[in-house]
Amino acid sequence: MLFRRFPEAIWQGLGALVLTGALSFYAIVLARSTHSPPSLWLANGALIGWLVRKPLADSWPLLLAGSLGVVGAKQLLGDPLGSSLFIGLCDAVEMLLVSTAIRRRFPAITTETRFLELARVGLLSALAGCGLCTFGIVSIQHFWPNMAFWASFSTVFRAHFLGMVIAASTSLVVASKGWRWSEPVGKPWTLVRDLSLLAVMTAAVFAQLRFPLLFLIYPPLLLVVFRHRFAGMVIGMAIIALITTVATTLNLGPFNLVTGDTVALRVVMSQVFIGASCLVALPVVFALAEHDRLQLGVRESKLRYRMLADNSGDLVMRIRPNGDRQYVSPSVKELLGWEVDDFLKPRPDLIHPEDRERIADVVRTLHAEGGTTTATYRLRHKDGHYLWIEAFARLVASPDDDGTMEIIYTGRDVTERVRVEQALMESQAQLRTITDNVPAVIARLDMQQRYTYINRFVEEISGESPASMIGRTIREVRGEVVYGQLQDHLRRAYAGESVLFEYEATYLGKLHQFQAHYVPDRDGDGVVRGLYALTTEITHIKNVERELLRLAHQDSLTGLANRRYFSEHASYKLRQASQRGTPILLALVDIDNFKSINDTYGHATGDAVLAEVGTCLRRLMGKGEVVARIGGDEFVVLCDDVVNEKSARAFVHALWERLHMTVTVGGACVDVRMSIGAAICTGELTDDVLMKLADDALYMAKDGGRNTYRFLTRGLESEEAR
Incomplete structure (x- = not known):
């Protein structure tokens, strides 16, 4: 069932089990035949090529199979189960550390991989992994720390490190199918020929016992490396390591020329020789691979450039x-x-x-x-x-x-x-011509409130050229006082709101009134990136409005307020007096026998009399008092600053006395007399009620023979009211 669901994983696991078991068995048997530690431990490095190609979550079956291969080999040779399991665990930790370090730095190993960096990461991780694994293995054999511990540590560490470098390099090449990571020279049969030469030379060096000729191995090794790059290096080092370890085990080779040599010393010398061979071959192969990679990149770059240029x-x-x-x-x-x-x-x-x-x-x-x-x-x-x-x-x-x-x-x-740019420039020139001649200031501000555009009309208003304003903030240009009026409206516009408002400012010594319209400038996504400001001078409009308002509320003959203005303000004054609980006085002033003046002297004289009465009333009235002409010869005075009935009577009496006048028109002297009806009230009442009381008082004055005044009260205790 498992073969059907996971055939590839199971076959890989079996392969890892057999590979590590066979290499472990070979190393242990070879070492025990000479009663020495293993000189080269290849089992752990043999799986690195497959482990670096798998995610960490998928690599545990291979790690487990590799560990079981080591344990199985030791069990076949009769080692205790407990120590075998512990050593298998240590080997798994070594494989895990090295493969994880390489996989994390190089998720995929291809022809584009920087091989010098790969070698650096591999060697450093091999040092750490082999050191940790060796420490664990030696710890179960010797107490720590003592001389025997460190001697065993040195021997086992060299065996694991050299085996990791050789076997891991080989497995990386095989697993990646990268025999031609950088193009080797010649055909496949030349690889067999050159490796055979290396094998023959190595065997010849170790077959004789008279001369130390180990250096003769390096020329064919470098030839294999130079011609066949990684494939030649990994297979060549495997051949050298195999012949070296076998010859050393059989007590053959130049290492026997050392006086007083022992098995342990020969193992050390074989390890040193294999390590030196690696140190000779590895820099060369990585330098060549990097050179080939760069040359390949240059060739590809030239081809791409030529292809791009031609097409x-x-x-x-x-x-x-x-x-x-x-x-x-x-x-x-x-x-x-x-x-x-x-x-x-x-x-x-x-x-x-x-x-x-x-x-x-x-x-x-x-x-x-x-x-x-x-x-x-x-x-x-x-x-x-x-x-x-x-x-x-x-x-x-x-x-x-x-x-x-x-x-x-x-x-x-x-x-x-x-063409588009020229059309756009022409369009912009036309637009600028239009905007520069529009009788309004048109401007754009960026998000820092800096002017990015402003039309020429601003020069007519402020006397400042548009060019001098570009790049400056509205605060710098308009000053603190004006900016204080605009600040809140700017904030609302930058928040995305269209704002219409009015304000006033002084330019060139003259007070101007403006209406401004701020419109947010949005990009294609609707995000505000500035605002447009259209500012129109409305000083003349405001002057016309004020004149119209004056005409609507002013009597043209006397210059006093008219009946409409009085009606609008009387209700407001009454509400204020009612809220304060203070009395309010309303006096109706009527010119006696005004019709006979018109009939006798003419309407021009009658108008002059009315104008003189209006002038006199304006001079007599104080702040807060309302004086209006509400009819032909009828005037009204509204006063809300009287304290009591006594002060109100004194005010009306003084008003009556001062309105006695003689008007001279065209040589004719006209004596003008007045009748006044006054009402003083407190509490809530309407302007109609107040007017009715004053009107009643005026009739009483008329009935009393004219040229006099009468007084009525409401809400106040007085003799006349009683």
């Missing part, structure tokens, strides 16, 4: 200092109608006459100063019409290594864009 719609050229083209992309045919051969020589005649001198200056400046430049100019098509070309040019050292500098030129057709 690009833009015109690409390499231009020599004398103007000759080293390369012209085939797009010149599609773009300008010319063949490539037509463009290999300088063609200044194709540049529009108006642009030739400017482009020549650009080229001279580029050669003199270097760097890059961009220019837009017109080139003639083969058909005769001109196209707008936007050219980007860079001065670079010639790839021919002749010490000259070339221009790399890229040009594209921007005719349509230029």
